[in-house]
Amino acid sequence: MSSGGGKRKKAHEEHEEHVNHERWLVSYADMLTLLFVLFVVLYSMSDVNMKKFAQLASGLSQGFGAQSAAFSGSQSTLDGAGQSAEIVQIDPGANPGDGKTGTSNMTEKEKAAVKAAVQAEDRLKQSQNAEAAAKESENLKKVENKLSDALAKQGLLNAVKFTIDRRGLVVTIVTNEVVFAGNRADLQAGGKKILNALAPTLAKLPNNLEVDGNTNQLKAVTTFYPSGWELSAARASTTVRYFAGHGIAKNRMSAVGFSDTKPLIDPSDPRSITMNRRVDVVVLTTLPADQAALLPAASGSDAKLHSGQTTAQAAAIAKAVEQADSSTGTTGTTGTTGSTGTPASNTTTHD
Template identity: 25%
Template sequence: MSELDRGSSGVARRADYLQIPLTHSTEEDSWLVTYLDVITLLLVMFVVMLALSGGAAATPDETTVAAVDAAPLAGGGDEQSSPAMDDDAFTERARAALQDAGLSDDITVISHQGGVRFRISNDILYGSGEAVLSREGIRQLENLVPLLASSDYRITVAGHTDSLPIRTDRFPSNWELSSARAGSVVRLFESAGIARERLQATGYADARPLFRNDTEQGRSRNRRVEIILESQPPE
């Protein structure tokens, strides 16, 4: 096969690959051989460059999304102040204050979801069947005032009794007794300077016992006042 035939055969193969219609070559259009070689070389160069670059570059939108997704990780946990973490910190501060005041055995501090709870036995706060705070009860509650005043919690005072019925002129049932006891605590807090819009009182009688009411020990532990602190909803 002559050189011309071999060249023509190569041109035909490249023309078929690039889908370029081929006409019979003459000396006048022999430039087509060089043109097809250049096109082939450029195609190979672009393929190699694309392979070395590791693929198509990310679009501006993709880059922005990636940066937004990575932002919380870069910021760590400092920007997300968890309410639960604040509640735990307040609980520890309350326990330390009660320990310093010698009241850690009389007042139980409980951290719960969305707030903190103080639990105090009625036997310390009141006489039997009474809703007037005892001197010791006043002292214990006054030790809580600085803690409550330094917080932004909504404060609910809940009164609880045992299941033994009461029927007096002032307290026809445990509902009235538990409500009156909660009210006396709220009045003390208000007189100590805690904003009244943060306060509310409620009585549960014996409807929410912690222990069985068929033993004296159980009834004693069910007679209690709970000061429930809850995070205020945003306005």
């Protein structure tokens, strides 16, 4: 009995937790604070956006030369702010999915303004492309001068011809028994001498190189190769491999065989038998395609095949032109186009 009474007494001593009936006031105050902050932020954002819309409308109006009918402004005073901003209503234009153009809702004056702006942008881009092509042409001419200097030191200036096209500077080496023997892709002593003169300058350039092998149009049988395709590719590969062994990085070069599909001169010309049988070392331009397409126009008469011009020769010509201009008061242009004559060697009747 006594033990049971003790248990009841202990249970009687336990009290219920006191409930705080004012806790809701804390949550309510927090909610009011958050709402106040939210409204302040929204008000601030709306004020900045309205000013930006006003600036946008002003800029577009100036661009079209008059206040556009697609933009209508009204003045509204912000309560309590003491500031005014222009509320701009912008016509979103035609639905992109309804087949209409973005100018379908514009007036003729606005369409003319848009067209003039587009044409002005095109003219600016064309001018920039032409300027870039002219500058690149000058850089390629300087590369030609350096290569010509190296060849002149070895007495080989007449062994190579130059031209500039949309690919870059093309260094043409006519093989005709000097570089490769007939039906062969093994470098001759004369060919090694030419490549030795070119390699140090080419190795210092940042440009990539493409070596193109070409055969003439004769229907001669290729003794050691199935066709002119394999022979031209083998000659290009031999040249690349030789350059790789003389300081030019492999990842800068590529070899291509064209057989007789890219004649240098008309096959009906008697010189074609020797001139079309060649290897082209192309110093590739770094320009994008739209600017590189202007390179032949930028180089003028230099777009034609010509003999190499050394740095000293280029400086002498530039000085002579400058003196002539100062004496006559006119602006002159220069361009040296060398002969495309056959190199001094025996005419061959094979590839």
